[in-house]
Amino acid sequence: MQDNQKIKEYDALVIGAGIAGGEAALNLANLGNKVLLIDKDLTVGGKMIMLSKVFPTLDCSACITTPKVSEIARHSNITVLTSTEASDIIQKDDGTFEALITTQPRYVVVEDCTGCQLCEEACPVNVEDEYQYGLAGRKAAFIPFSIASPRAAAIDIENCTLCGACERACPTHCIDFTQTEEKYTISCKTVVAATGFQLFDPTLIPRYGFGRFKNVITSMQMERQLAPTRPFNTVLRPSDGKMPDNIAYILCTGSRDKTVGTPICSQVCCMYSTKQAQLLMGALPMADITLYYLHIRAFGKGFNEFYAQAQSMGVEFVKGKVAKITEKEDGNLILRYEDINTGKVTETEHDMVVLSVGILPNEGITGLFTNRKLELDPFNYVSQSSPLESPAMTTVDGVFVAGTASGPMDIPDSILSAGAASSEAANYIRKVSQNKVTV
Amino acid sequence: MSNGNKKTVLILKEKRQVPQKVKDNLKYFVKIKKEILKALKDKKMTVPELSEVINKPKDEILYYLMSLLKYGFVEVDGIDDMDEYFYYKLKDNG
Structure with missing residues (x-):
C-alpha cells in the first residue's frame, strides 16, 4: 500500500462517472473548475454505455455516451480516476472538504496501453464476463468492452494464474504486476454524489x-x-x-x-x-x-x-x-x-x-462522510432537503446529488438532474472561494 | 513493464499464491476448448449437436462456444432448416 500524503486540490469531487456524474463533471469543468471524477469501475460511462438503444427515440445509447465520455477523458479541467473510491470525507469550517481517495491497482499503466488486446489474446484464462452479465466469458487480462474509457487493459488479479503471458505479449511493456493500492487525500470545495443505482x-x-x-x-x-x-x-x-x-x-x-x-x-x-x-x-x-x-x-x-x-x-x-x-x-x-x-x-x-x-439505490454513500450526516429518504436514496427549491440540495451544505442517486429516473431526467447539481455546485464553489460559507 | 530485467509477474508470484479454483477453472476451460474445437474440426455443428458429442449440458456449451466466438476461434455458418439453431464452424484464421 502506498500512502501519498500530498494533498491534491480540486474545486469539485464528483463521485460516480455514469451519465449523471459525467454530465455534472463536464458542466463544472466547462465553467473553469478543476474536477476530480472518480468511479469504482474500470471505465467511465456507467450503465448507460452498456445499453442498446434509448427510449423513446431509439437512438443508439453508445453513440450518445461515447462522445461525452471522450470529452470527459480529454477535458483539461477533469481528472478521471477509475477503480477509485472516496471515503472519510470531512467538511471543514470554511465549507470545503477533504476526502481520502483509494485507487485499486489495474496492473496496467493506462497511459502506455495502446488497447492492442495482445495481452487478451495471450491470456489463457476464461471467466464470466461481468460486462456481459455472465452470458459469455472474458480473459483475466482484458479490456472491459470495446468502447470502454479508458480503452486500456486491466488484469483481473483474482482470476489471474500469474503465468506472465500477458506481460510477455505486451509490445509497450505497460503491464505492471508491482502496482499496489494507492491512497491519498484531496481537498475540494464541493462534492457531487452521482453514485447511480443498482439492479x-x-x-x-x-x-x-x-x-x-x-x-x-x-x-x-x-x-x-x-x-x-x-x-x-x-x-x-x-x-x-x-x-x-x-x-x-x-x-x-x-x-x-x-x-x-x-x-x-x-x-x-x-x-x-x-x-x-x-x-x-x-x-x-x-x-x-x-x-x-x-x-x-x-x-x-x-x-x-x-x-x-x-x-x-x-x-x-x-x-x-x-x-x-x-x-x-x-x-x-x-x-x-x-x-x-x-x-x-x-x-x-x-x-x-x-x-x-x-x-435500487446504491448503498454506502452515507458512510463516506465522517463529520456530517448525509441523510437518506425512506427508500434509501439520497435525501433531497428541498426538492422544490433545488432538487440537487442534500442535507449537507456543499454536497449535491445528481441522477439516480436521488431516486429512480430515466436518462434525460438524470442529465437534467446533473445540470441542477452542477449549477448548484458551481454556485457553492463561488461562495466558498469568496469566503462566504461558514458551517 | 519490466522491473530491471525481471518480469513483474515474477515479483508478484513471490508474494501471491494462485488459488486452486483459479487453476481448476483454467484446466477446465482448456479441456472444453479442445473438445469443442476438435468436434468442429470436421463439420459445422449446432449447440445441441455439440452438447451430444461432448456430453456436456447445452447451456455450458453455449457459454464456452460464445467465448470462443469472441476470441476468434469459431464463427457462425448459417442456421438450420427450422430457423432455430445456428451452425458454428472453426474460423479460418489463415
Whole structure:
C-alpha cells in the first residue's frame, strides 16, 4: 500500500462517472473548475454505455455516451480516476472538504496501453464476463468492452494464474504486476454524489426461477443481447442457443412490491421493456413478444406514442401479475397469471422470459462522510432537503446529488438532474472561494 | 513493464499464491476448448449437436462456444432448416 500524503486540490469531487456524474463533471469543468471524477469501475460511462438503444427515440445509447465520455477523458479541467473510491470525507469550517481517495491497482499503466488486446489474446484464462452479465466469458487480462474509457487493459488479479503471458505479449511493456493500492487525500470545495443505482436481484423472488431456469433472464441481460457489442451472435436462449420465438416480459420485478422491500415504481421498466420489445421485433421478426404488466406508466414526452407504436407493431400487452413460472423439459417456461381483464387464472407457454428488474439505490454513500450526516429518504436514496427549491440540495451544505442517486429516473431526467447539481455546485464553489460559507 | 530485467509477474508470484479454483477453472476451460474445437474440426455443428458429442449440458456449451466466438476461434455458418439453431464452424484464421 502506498500512502501519498500530498494533498491534491480540486474545486469539485464528483463521485460516480455514469451519465449523471459525467454530465455534472463536464458542466463544472466547462465553467473553469478543476474536477476530480472518480468511479469504482474500470471505465467511465456507467450503465448507460452498456445499453442498446434509448427510449423513446431509439437512438443508439453508445453513440450518445461515447462522445461525452471522450470529452470527459480529454477535458483539461477533469481528472478521471477509475477503480477509485472516496471515503472519510470531512467538511471543514470554511465549507470545503477533504476526502481520502483509494485507487485499486489495474496492473496496467493506462497511459502506455495502446488497447492492442495482445495481452487478451495471450491470456489463457476464461471467466464470466461481468460486462456481459455472465452470458459469455472474458480473459483475466482484458479490456472491459470495446468502447470502454479508458480503452486500456486491466488484469483481473483474482482470476489471474500469474503465468506472465500477458506481460510477455505486451509490445509497450505497460503491464505492471508491482502496482499496489494507492491512497491519498484531496481537498475540494464541493462534492457531487452521482453514485447511480443498482439492479434488483431477482433471486429474491424465487417463484420466477431466475438462477434455476436458464431461460429466465434479466432485462439487462437482454439489453446486452440487443447491443452491438453483444455476447452472442444474435438473441439466443441461454439454455441451448435456440433463437427464441415467443418471449415474455414480466414487468415490476422488484418494483412496487413491498414483499421484497421495494415499494416504489422504478420509473423506467415499462418503457425499457417496450423498447426492448420493439427491438426484438426487429431482431427476430417472427417472434411473439408479450408484456405482462400491472399498469403501463408512459408518463414522459413521447412515451405514450412509443407504447402505442409497440402495440401497432404487434407487441402484446397483458394486464396481469405473474404468480409463478415453471420449467418444461425442453427449457420452455409456463407462466401462471391472473388476466385482470378476464378475471381468469391462465397459463401460457413461452420459450424465454425476461424479468424487467427494478432499480435500487446504491448503498454506502452515507458512510463516506465522517463529520456530517448525509441523510437518506425512506427508500434509501439520497435525501433531497428541498426538492422544490433545488432538487440537487442534500442535507449537507456543499454536497449535491445528481441522477439516480436521488431516486429512480430515466436518462434525460438524470442529465437534467446533473445540470441542477452542477449549477448548484458551481454556485457553492463561488461562495466558498469568496469566503462566504461558514458551517 | 519490466522491473530491471525481471518480469513483474515474477515479483508478484513471490508474494501471491494462485488459488486452486483459479487453476481448476483454467484446466477446465482448456479441456472444453479442445473438445469443442476438435468436434468442429470436421463439420459445422449446432449447440445441441455439440452438447451430444461432448456430453456436456447445452447451456455450458453455449457459454464456452460464445467465448470462443469472441476470441476468434469459431464463427457462425448459417442456421438450420427450422430457423432455430445456428451452425458454428472453426474460423479460418489463415
